[in-house]
Amino acid sequence: MDRQMNFVLDPEFAGLPALDPAIAGNETSYPAFENGVAQDVFIKWPLELRNEIVWGKVWPDYPNVVVNESLDWDTQVKLFRAYTAFPDFFRTRTAAWWIQEITEFYKLLKFDGLWIDMNEPASFVAGTVGGKCLGSPLLEKPPYMPQLDTMEQGLNHKTLCMNSQQFLSDGTPVRHYDVHNLYGWSHAKPTYE
16 A cells, blocks of 8 residues: 555555555545545544544655654654544445445455454544543543553543544444444444445
């Protein structure tokens, strides 16, 4: 994949295509993101907090940069990784968008399998770019935390803010906190279809 961007083929690519759920938001022209915005498929904050995409950072790197690998990982993420938006795969329209993107990609590269990855959903930042999760901090650091090595950093460590809003297929709004463990399944379902 070109710069590890979903649905963008590197001319020298050989192997099994991998699709992460994170879609780059810093590109000048990137149909997967543009189509996703037009169809309102990305996870956002609840309307009462802010009607905006909850941004993460994963791959790809920013366009036309060379990553200084002598820097520590967090600095590399801050300086070189693109903003990414995460699709809300519970929504019917998101599943339709994802299937359409895969269908268009198949026209470029015939494949008989896809590797889907990073669908915890994984992010290289805590919660959102800037680290400021909106809403109740109790969802980010609940009183009953699982015994994790990163327990003191909260549930949003290297994933989305728990106050992010998603929608079930019937339109019922839910917090990411309530469906976090189903995100990988929700990504796999339309990929399989």
